[in-house]
Amino acid sequence: MRTSLLIAAIFIAASGAGRAETPRDFLTRFEKEAGTAASAERGARFFTARHGGEWSCASCHTERPTQAGRHAKTDKPISALAPSANGERFTDAAKVDKWFRRNCNDTMNRACTAQEKADVIAWLLSFK
Ligand code: HEC
Numbered sequence: 001m002r003t004s005l006l007i008a009a010i011f012i013a014a015s016g017a018g019r020a021e022t023p024r025d026f027l028t029r030f031e032k033e034a035g036t037a038a039s040a041e042r043g044a045r046f047f048t049a050r051h052g053g054e055w056s057c058a059s060c061h062t063e064r065p066t067q068a069g070r071h072a073k074t075d076k077p078i079s080a081l082a083p084s085a086n087g088e089r090f091t092d093a094a095k096v097d098k099w100f101r102r103n104c105n106d107t108m109n110r111a112c113t114a115q116e117k118a119d120v121i122a123w124l125l126s127f128k
Contacts, residue, residue: 023083023090027121033114043123046116051108057120060103066127082127090121 031038047057047065060078061069066085069078080086090096104112112120 020091021093023121023125026090026093026096027118027125030114030118030121034118036115038115038118038122040119040122040126043116043119043121047120047123053107053109055107057103057107059107065124082124084125084127089124 027038047061048063050056055072059072061081065082066080068080070076071078081089083089100112100117104110104116
């Protein structure tokens with residue numbers, strides 16, 4: 001009985017299940033996927049520019065990601081995106097993946113590349 005509990009504990013620890021992720025973990029992951037270092041400056045440009053569509057990321061999240069935003073269509077408040085202003089940001093892979101997928105599609109009609117995601121996170125982390 002005790003042995004199987006121990007084995008289960010080791011298994012859970014090894015698989016990382018239930019471990020909270022940090023914004024740095026996501027930054028490292030996307031940098032690795034992109035095969036290049038992130039640039040906060042590129043992230044700022046990406047975030048505030050329109051990409052052929054009606055919206056930029058800043059249309060809903062504002063250009064000051066330490067402040068709360070508002071949904072460009074529904075006007076619903078959106079809490080700040082910078083981790084320094086909102087400790088829940090970039091701690092949940094399901095949420096990060098879901099919203100990158102949806103928001104990138106809404107603004108550019110395509111998925112964001114790993115490099116774009118890394119750049120955005122690097123920029124967001126530059127806000128203290
Ligand atoms: C039309 C409005 C809108 C636009 C445009 C938009 N977002 Fe969002 N975004 C949201 C909403 C709504 C949420 C989910 C609510 C929340 O998390 O507060 C969200 C959540 C996120 C999250 C979740 C982060 C986390 O861990 O909680 C990320 C990352 C994100 N957006 C990035 C972007 C990027 C990058 C762009 C530009 C490519 C963008 N968004 C454009 C509305 C928008």
